[in-house]
Amino acid sequence: MTEILYDVIIIGSGPAGFSAAIYAVRSGRKTLLLSGVRWGGQLMLTTLVENYPGFPDGIQGPELMLNMRKQTERLGAEVVNADFEKADFSKKPFQVTAEGKIYRGKSVIIATGADSIWLNVPGEMQLRGKGVSTCATCDAFFFRGKNVVVVGGGDSAMEEALFLANVAKSVTIIHRRDKFRASHAMQQRVFNDGKIKVLWNKTVTAFLGAEKVTGVKLKDTVSGKETDFDTDGVFVAIGHKPNSDRFKGIELDKKGYIVRKEIPDEQGLLKFRSATSVPGVFVGGDVHDYRYKQAITAAAFGCMAALDADKWLMEQK
């Protein structure tokens, strides 16, 4: 039995991964997408998406991802629900391991996205699912009529707070600085919401509670004073980190994002926009994008990576 050799192996199943697979398979490339068990990426944790073109009334995030997956499979790409483990880019063809099985590909597209960052303070891991969460849209329901805390100061923290304000009795945003970095529009919505309060210049140093969350320990970043704050739930929204730590030999920037190498052709015009430091390995989506981080930009980056991989494969003979 000969092992299958794929033209393109795509790692990741957010908008970048599925768009890459759609373009790769439509270029006639034998395409494998390793989706992971928890497939679908960050949009699986959202509700109504109103900024993805083509849906006049918006579309639910999970439904959009289900549609992308169906489209990808209908076009003939192979989608495997296996969790990626490691990649070996020192061999040709490249070897990608998922759940103990090795897949071989002539080219690889990394579209592993980014995951929520946790605070990494005492009590957090033990109380996950017991009042500590990173997904208001998943878990807000359990805090109907209760007091909750959101930790963070960016757009995602504002979104979580606004979503929770629909159901909770009160929402307190805890932020380590004296102003938010969220967009102006999101900040205004938060300040105009009567249920949301803000505690400035405070960091969470521990989660309190045994069976479930009962409060958080706070430290004032100015005075250094420590206080306990009672709450029924804590939603951590302090940002995301790129899922880039399992790609040996791929250059990362200081924050861990995969570095993109723009490769010009003989006339000095841009040939590959999505190349990485390893020829034949391309990148798309939030794992390399610290700036835009939208569903539509991730999809576009995935498309570029697939077009680049196709062109690169044509040149290899």
Added chain:
Amino acid sequence: MAEVMVTDSNFDDIVIKASAPVLVDFWAIWCGPCQIQNPILEELAKEYEGKVTIAKLNVDENPATSAKFSVMSIPTLMLFKGGQPVKQWIGVQAKDTLAFEIEKVLH
């Protein structure tokens, strides 16, 4: 056998008093990750037909049972044997992870 829908009113009969192990999925219609978990559970229900009951409890419609087991995040999966929860998972779980624990309670 397909999955069994359980409610606050029949939870005792179907899960607690059951002689065979029962895997309960606490879920809701609005929960994206629950939709990923579902096909995995359907496969398990087929493979363990007659040996293990795969039950689904809608947390929206059955708040009493969700509260009793302190479910505050979904999907939550709980494996019951002899009326007692013996294992709990929070978030989507792979088929192999669940099958591994099911095998342990069966033998």
